[in-house]
Amino acid sequence: MNFKIDKRLFxxxxxxVSKAISSSAPIxxxxxxxxxxxxxEVTFIGSxxxxxxxxxxxxxxxxxxxxxxxxxxxxxxxxxIVRKMDSDIINVxxxxxxxxxxxxxxxxxxxxxxxxxxxxxxxxxxNTDSFKIKTSKLINMVQRTIFACSDQQVRQVLTGLNxxxxxxxxxxxxxxxxxxxAVKSVLNSDxxxxxxxxxxxxxxxxxxxxxxxxxxxxxxxxKVFFKTEDTLILTRLIEDAFPNTDHLLNVETSQRLEIxxxxxxxxxxxxLFIKSDGRSVVKLKIDADSVEVTSSSxxxxxxxxxxxxxxxxxxxxxxxxxxxxxxxxxxxLRSENIVMLFRGSTKPIIIKADNGEDIIEYISPxxxxx
Amino acid sequence: MNFKIDKRLFxxxxxxVSKAISSSAPIxxxxxxxxxxxxxEVTFIGSxxxxxxxxxxxxxxxxxxxxxxxxxxxxxxxxxIVRKMDSDIINVxxxxxxxxxxxxxxxxxxxxxxxxxxxxxxxxxxNTDSFKIKTSKLINMVQRTIFACSDQQVRQVLTGLNxxxxxxxxxxxxxxxxxxxAVKSVLNSDxxxxxxxxxxxxxxxxxxxxxxxxxxxxxxxxKVFFKTEDTLILTRLIEDAFPNTDHLLNVETSQRLEIxxxxxxxxxxxxLFIKSDGRSVVKLKIDADSVEVTSSSxxxxxxxxxxxxxxxxxxxxxxxxxxxxxxxxxxxLRSENIVMLFRGSTKPIIIKADNGEDIIEYISPxxxxx
Numbered sequence: 001m002n003f004k005i006d007k008r009l010f011x012x013x014x015x016x017v018s019k020a021i022s023s024s025a026p027i028x029x030x031x032x033x034x035x036x037x038x039x040x041e042v043t044f045i046g047s048x049x050x051x052x053x054x055x056x057x058x059x060x061x062x063x064x065x066x067x068x069x070x071x072x073x074x075x076x077x078x079x080x081i082v083r084k085m086d087s088d089i090i091n092v093x094x095x096x097x098x099x100x101x102x103x104x105x106x107x108x109x110x111x112x113x114x115x116x117x118x119x120x121x122x123x124x125x126x127n128t129d130s131f132k133i134k135t136s137k138l139i140n141m142v143q144r145t146i147f148a149c150s151d152q153q154v155r156q157v158l159t160g161l162n163x164x165x166x167x168x169x170x171x172x173x174x175x176x177x178x179x180x181x182a183v184k185s186v187l188n189s190d191x192x193x194x195x196x197x198x199x200x201x202x203x204x205x206x207x208x209x210x211x212x213x214x215x216x217x218x219x220x221x222x223k224v225f226f227k228t229e230d231t232l233i234l235t236r237l238i239e240d241a242f243p244n245t246d247h248l249l250n251v252e253t254s255q256r257l258e259i260x261x262x263x264x265x266x267x268x269x270x271x272l273f274i275k276s277d278g279r280s281v282v283k284l285k286i287d288a289d290s291v292e293v294t295s296s297s298x299x300x301x302x303x304x305x306x307x308x309x310x311x312x313x314x315x316x317x318x319x320x321x322x323x324x325x326x327x328x329x330x331x332x333l334r335s336e337n338i339v340m341l342f343r344g345s346t347k348p349i350i351i352k353a354d355n356g357e358d359i360i361e362y363i364s365p366x367x368x369x370x
Numbered sequence: 371m372n373f374k375i376d377k378r379l380f381x382x383x384x385x386x387v388s389k390a391i392s393s394s395a396p397i398x399x400x401x402x403x404x405x406x407x408x409x410x411e412v413t414f415i416g417s418x419x420x421x422x423x424x425x426x427x428x429x430x431x432x433x434x435x436x437x438x439x440x441x442x443x444x445x446x447x448x449x450x451i452v453r454k455m456d457s458d459i460i461n462v463x464x465x466x467x468x469x470x471x472x473x474x475x476x477x478x479x480x481x482x483x484x485x486x487x488x489x490x491x492x493x494x495x496x497n498t499d500s501f502k503i504k505t506s507k508l509i510n511m512v513q514r515t516i517f518a519c520s521d522q523q524v525r526q527v528l529t530g531l532n533x534x535x536x537x538x539x540x541x542x543x544x545x546x547x548x549x550x551x552a553v554k555s556v557l558n559s560d561x562x563x564x565x566x567x568x569x570x571x572x573x574x575x576x577x578x579x580x581x582x583x584x585x586x587x588x589x590x591x592x593k594v595f596f597k598t599e600d601t602l603i604l605t606r607l608i609e610d611a612f613p614n615t616d617h618l619l620n621v622e623t624s625q626r627l628e629i630x631x632x633x634x635x636x637x638x639x640x641x642l643f644i645k646s647d648g649r650s651v652v653k654l655k656i657d658a659d660s661v662e663v664t665s666s667s668x669x670x671x672x673x674x675x676x677x678x679x680x681x682x683x684x685x686x687x688x689x690x691x692x693x694x695x696x697x698x699x700x701x702x703l704r705s706e707n708i709v710m711l712f713r714g715s716t717k718p719i720i721i722k723a724d725n726g727e728d729i730i731e732y733i734s735p736x737x738x739x740x
Contacts, residue, residue, distance in 0.1 A: 077670060080643040086636060099671070107640060111671035266456060270477060273450040300447060301469070301481035 001037045001069025001094040006062035007082060007104070010090055013055050014079045016231060017046030019208055020053040021075045029118040032072040035092070036116070037065055045122065046075065051201045052122050052234045053208065069094050070116040078102065081109050124232055126218040126225040131165070131189035135215050135228075139206045141172040141183045144332040144359060149199040150176035157240035160196035165189065173245060174199070175362075179325045180245055181332055184358040193219045196242045201235040208233060248362055253341035253350065255314030257286055261338040263307055264291070265330040271295040271303045272323050280323035283368055287316040295323060310337060319345040320368035329361035371407045371439025371464040376432035377452060377474070380460055383425050384449045386601060387416030389578055390423040391445045399488040402442040405462070406486070407435055415492065416445065421571045422492050422604045423578065439464050440486040448472065451479050494602055496588040496595040501535070501559035505585050505598075509576045511542040511553045514702040514729060519569040520546035527610035530566035535559065543615060544569070545732075549695045550615055551702055554728040563589045566612045571605040578603060618732055623711035623720065625684030627656055631708040633677055634661070635700040641665040641673045642693050650693035653738055657686040665693060680707060689715040690738035699731035 017033050025031040025048065034045040042063060044055045059065050071094055082090060087104025095101045098113040142161065150158035155177070162173045165187060173182040209215050209228050218225040226233040272280045276297040285292040291309055296302035319342065326349075330338060335353030342349060351361040387403050395401040395418065404415040412433060414425045429435050441464055452460060457474025465471045468483040512531065520528035525547070532543045535557060543552040579585050579598050588595040596603040642650045646667040655662040661679055666672035689712065696719075700708060705723030712719060721731040 074670075077643055081640065084636070084640045106677070107637070107673065107675040109671060109673045112669065266454070267477070270451065270454045273447055299482065300444075301479060303477065303479045305477040307476070 001035070001071055002066035002092070003037050003042055004064040004066065004089055004091050005042075007085060007088055007090050009057075009062045010082050011079075013044050013057070014075065014082060016055055016208055017044050017053045018075050018079060019204055020046040020048055020051045020233075022048040023076075027118075027120065029072050029114050030120070031076075032074050032114050032119070033078065034070070034072045034116060034119045036070045037068050039065065039068060041065075045119075047120070047122055049120065050198065050236055051204060052124070054122075054124050054232045054234075056230050056232075066093075071098060071100050072114040072116055072119050073100055073111060074114075077111050081111075122234070124225075124234060126227070126232070126234075128218045128220045129191050130216050130218040130225075130227075131187065131191050132214055132216050133170075133187060135206075135209050135212050137185060138215060139210060141170070141185060142202060142206050144183050144334070145172045145174040145181040146199050146203060147328050147332065148174035148176060148179050148181040148361075152176070157196055157238050157242055159199055160238040160242070161199050161202050162194070162196045162242040164194045166192050166194075173242070175243065175245065177243075178322070178364045179329065180248065180360075180362040181329065182245065182360050191219070194242070195219055195224060196238040196240070197224060197235060198238060205233050205235060248348070248350075249360075251343065251350075253343050255286070255312070255317050255342040255344075257291070257312050257340040257342075258310040258337060258354065259291065259307065259340065260310070261330045261333060261335055264293070264338070265327055267293045267305045267307055268323050268327045268330070270305070272327065274300050274303055281320050281366055281368055282323035282326060283318065283320040285316075285318050286312060288312050314342070317342055317345060319349065319365050321349060321363050321365050325363045329363060332361060333357075333359060371405070371441055372436035372462070373407055373412055374434040374436065374459055374461050375412075377455060377458055377460050379427075379432045380452050381449075383414050383427070384445065384452060386425055386578055387414050387423045388445050388449060389574055390416040390418055390421045390603075392418040393446075397488075397490065399442050399484050400490070401446075402444050402484055402489070403448065404440070404442045404486060404489045406440045407438050409435065409438060411435075415489075417490070417492055419490065420568065420606055421574060422494070424492075424494050424602045424604075426600050426602075436463075441468060441470050442484040442486055442489050443470055443481060444484075447481050451481075492604070494595075494604060496597070496602070496604075498588045498590045499561055500586050500588040500595075500597075501557065501561050502584055502586050503540075503557060505576075505579050505582050507555060508585060509580060511540070511555060512572060512576050514553050514704070515542045515544040515551040516569050516573060517698050517702065518544035518546060518549050518551035518731075522546070527566055527608050527612055530568050530608040530612070531572050532564070532566045532612040534564045536562050536564075543612070545613065545615065547613075548692070548734045549699065550618065550730075550732040551699065552615065552730050561589070564612070565589055565594060566608040566610070567594060567605060568608060575603050575605060618718070618720075619730075621713065621720075623713050625656070625682070625687050625712040625714075627661070627682050627710040627712075628680035628707060628724065629661065629677065629710065630680070631700045631703060631705055634663070634708070635697055637663045637675045637677055638693050638697045638700070640675070642697065644670050644673055651690050651736055651738055652693035652696060653688065653690040655686075655688045656682060658682050684712070687712055687715060689719065689735050691719060691733050691735050695733045699733060702731060703727075703729060 036043040046053050090104045093101045100113045102109045164171045170187040212228040216227040274295045274297045283294045291307045293305045333353040335355045337354045339352045349363045406413040460474045463471045470483045472479045534541045540557040582598040586597040644665045644667045653664045661677045663675045703723040705725045707724045709722045719733045
């Protein structure tokens with residue numbers, strides 16, 4: 001194996017594949033990047049067995065293939081070398097068994113690699129149906145829903161973000177069963193699927209593709225591929241059924257509040273430090289004139305703030321919920337004014353943007369005694 | 371107790387005193403800021419018993435004293451309130467026992483404080499001799515020596531930075547017994563002292579005073595005060611004797627190398643990942659033409675780099691030392707070219723700046739077999 005590569009190109013590739021490589025890899029070989037050189041291309045693979053990334057580069061003026069071959073090199077070492085090398089061109093050459101020579105200018109490193117046969121076989125075949133989506137659109141949908149996913153492993157499916165495509169409408173939903181955030185978006189594809197992607201892997205994927213214009217997504221029952229130009233990202237899916245939340249969409253509500261999102265969020269944020277048993281609960285006392293935002297904890301103390309409103313319809317209401325959940329939900333709406341819908345003090349709060357965007361937030365109320 | 375204070379002023383004060391407050395305070399009261407209001411001034415104190423900070427503010431258009439009194443409030447809560455408050459003026463008032471009302475605009479917080487009598491009595495009297503120094507000069511001396519202090523508690527005195535004033539020369543020295551960094555600077559004061567300040571406390575102190583022009587320092591046998599305008603910082607000293615390093619200053623050397631500091635540092639930095647037993651050792655092979663920088667580890671591999679030199683006098687030399695120590699030392703010199711002085715391969719390496727600055731670095735060599 002022998003190739004010459006532009007330092008910046010190499011650095012970028014290693015940076016990409018390293019995102020799939022865990023510092024506590026279950027198999028030693030997975031702490032490395034697998035580099036495979038054929039006559040036609042050089043392939044770089046990183047994986048932690050949950051997410052796998054493959055970058056394929058054809059020869060160019062930045063990449064000259066000299067000799068075929070394969071090696072696995074610890075990502076820490078090769079990244080460190082390439083990052084600090086003061087040469088524009090870096091030569092990578094297998095010199096003896098798994099000993100790899102990395103050189104440029106006056107510096108030369110001989111690094112002990114690992115055998116390619118010790119690297120797990122990862123199937124990157126993606127012959128399923130696919131659709132294309134602007135990465136900015138996908139990332140927008142993910143960012144505004146992923147925060148609602150659970151971080152508890154008790155119900156594993158809730159640690160994933162659900163993506164559902166049907167009748168050319170793509171819906172992203174995250175829920176931990178106490179709150180839900182869902183965004184809809186029209187998508188020009190006749191595909192139909194319902195998949196749940198582990199939220200950490202999806203968020204890593206969004207990081208990797210964020211600088212590309214468009215991503216092509218290949219969906220199967222057990223895995224999903226994200227493809228941009230020369231990079232292919234494979235992540236596993238959560239196969240358990242995601243809870244159906246359609247019934248939440250068409251409920252009669254009895255109270256409707258219009259209020260400045262920023263003012264309510266700021267007021268709620270100010271109370272977040274007032275915790276009881278590690279949780280911050282905020283109480284809203286709503287009538288035709290104002291909203292009183294209060295919170296209290298025996299240990300820490302209490303807060304009180306009165307906000308003006310834009311409009312309120314319905315009977316006066318007192319309702320409590322997690323302050324953090326309310327703040328997160330308003331942040332996700334990204335709307336100057338928001339609409340809050342209620343069905344009394346014991347049923348979920350529904351919050352929508354009033355700027356026409358198809359995003360909806362649900363928060364379960366909590367009981368508060370005082 | 372009752373006073374009104376400008377939000378930005380209050381925020382700045384809390385930020386300063388919080389630097390002395392530990393989140394794992396040994397006494398509950400030390401998790402708080404002690405606020406004392408008299409007719410003439412408001413005093414804010416934060417302490418973790420190793421470092422204590424007192425800020426004193428006289429009444430002004432930004433601070434109006436309404437009523438005398440004292441309270442201790444958890445720094446987390448009050449900082450959070452003041453930071454997020456959307457009012458320019460904040461009112462702080464003791465309303466019942468230790469219950470403290472903090473309010474502004476439409477927000478009101480009632481926070482459970484702690485009794486001032488539970489707060490340890492900290493003696494801020496500083497009637498000793500003092501000297502003044504530009505903060506930029508002090509910080510420069512500290513930054514270029516503090517890295518050499520030990521982080522091991524085995525010999526506690528080595529975890530401190532030594533400051534010695536004698537014949538109008540101030541010397542700052544840090545050493546972990548394997549390396550030493552010392553900076554000299556002329557100071558217009560006839561005082562004479564030899565103190566060792568715990569390096570963490572000194573570095574915290576430098577952070578706090580960094581935006582001030584000048585600092586006045588009061589030295590006693592057991593503690594030192596740093597005074598700027600309205601802020602007084604008290605830190606304890608390490609009372610054990612700091613090792614005398616004067617004998618290192620006048621040694622005959624047999625070899626002298628002049629080389630680009632940046633080129634040598636970059637070459638050494640590139641080898642730092644090559645560790646054996648967690649340590650990176652770099653070997654220098656020096657002759658009249660060049661320096662070869664090599665390092666190797668059975669597990670990881672090896673590196674080799676050849677550097678051109680400016681000038682070398684003496685017999686050819688092979689010497690090994692910690693790569694990290696060599697890199698740190700060159701960084702501290704901040705000199706384009708550096709001078710390295712040797713007495714064979716088993717005696718400490720001396721490194722100096724060639725830009726006339728009075729800074730000196732010593733590094734013990736290590737044996738290397740191969």
